[in-house]
Amino acid sequence: xxxxxxxxxxxxxxxxxxxxxxxxxxxxxxxxxxxxxxxxxxxxxxxxxxxxxxxxxxxxxxxxxxxxxxxxxxxxxxxxxxxxxxxxxxxxxxxxxxxxxxxxxxxxxxxxxxxxxxxxxxxxxxxxxxxxxxxxxxxxxxxxxxxxxxxxxxxxxxxxxxxxxxxxxxxxxxxxxxxxxxxxxxxxxxxxxxxxxxxxxxxxxxxxxxxxxxxxxxxxxxxxxxxxxxxxxxxxxxxxxxxxxxxxxxxxxxxxxxxxxxxxxxxxxxxxxxxxxxxxxxxxxxxxxxxxxxxxxxxxxxxxxxxxxxxxxxxxxxxxxxxxxxxxxxxxxxxxxxxxxxxxxxxxxxx
Numbered sequence: 189x190x191x192x193x194x195x196x197x198x199x200x201x202x203x204x205x206x207x208x209x210x211x212x213x214x215x216x217x218x219x220x221x222x223x224x225x226x227x228x229x230x231x232x233x234x235x236x237x238x239x240x241x242x243x244x245x246x247x248x249x250x251x252x253x254x255x256x257x258x259x260x261x262x263x264x265x266x267x268x269x270x271x272x273x274x275x276x277x278x279x280x281x282x283x284x285x286x287x288x289x290x291x292x293x294x295x296x297x298x299x300x301x302x303x304x305x306x307x308x309x310x311x312x313x314x315x316x317x318x319x320x321x322x323x324x325x326x327x328x329x330x331x332x333x334x335x336x337x338x339x340x341x342x343x344x345x346x347x348x349x350x351x352x353x354x355x356x357x358x359x360x361x362x363x364x365x366x367x368x369x370x371x372x373x374x375x376x377x378x379x380x381x382x383x384x385x386x387x388x389x390x391x392x393x394x395x396x397x398x399x400x401x402x403x404x405x406x407x408x409x410x411x412x413x414x415x416x417x418x419x420x421x422x423x424x425x426x427x428x429x430x431x432x433x434x435x436x437x438x439x440x441x442x443x444x445x446x447x448x449x450x451x452x453x454x455x456x457x458x459x460x461x462x463x464x465x466x467x468x469x470x471x472x473x474x475x476x477x478x479x480x481x482x483x484x485x486x487x488x489x490x491x492x493x494x495x496x497x498x499x500x501x502x503x504x505x506x507x508x509x510x511x512x513x514x515x516x517x518x519x520x521x522x523x524x525x526x527x528x529x530x531x532x533x534x535x536x537x538x539x
Contacts, residue, residue: 245294263289267322278519319461467500
């Protein structure tokens, strides 16, 4: 009698847990955010036109771990999504023969994230021979977003995020009814997940080996017939009011400490590095005080400010959208930086 009651209890418990178990099993099988199954050198399928939002900072680390045993990377481009379009082929013109470059970036990258990635590489005994850091002005005030699935740092690069916490964030995001419904019936639910911000049609081309995203179609159209890309609708959509100058300083004691730590790692590694402060549509230029401090920390010969370029900062035709400079112009900035060209602040530096 007792055994019969126990069996009944276990059966009822399993039945009660069945929906949860099925939900977990479906999550593991589908791996909608590419964080459960081991990375195997590919994110998108060739015919993908829509994707659930992906944490590219996580993919960066997994891509590095997957390809490095064969590639032996020793040169790295650091930065936010802005840095993707500083193409390896353009940077490689300024690297010595035999250099092995790749991207090591993240969406909405922070100084803290760059510092963590440098420490991660150093702890793995990686020799960082060359580095290109794309440090937009906004990065000086950007805080880590470790509670957001798009921006949470890879647990292997930071002590603040455990694997448990990392996967908890993603499972909670997956549990939204719209996401589950989309995974079950993608066709009817596509517009819903797009409207809710769970997915994107911004599926760029990828060179997985070097962790590089690029827009082959957009670049070819811009080169051949710019008006086909920069339609009146496109320009109207992304046109923004220009910021007032001069810009206010953003480097406080905490930010300065991070900059100094990044500089000390690069110095300890003997890294040949350059820093580009890129233009941003809307003319979000770095302040003269912040530029002065960055030159003190890294050396004036290594810091190249293009945020004060009045043409690049005020014309949407140099951008894919309202924030990402087209790859052709990024290539020009790489050339300028390695030819020791810089645009200094038009405002007086402090003495």
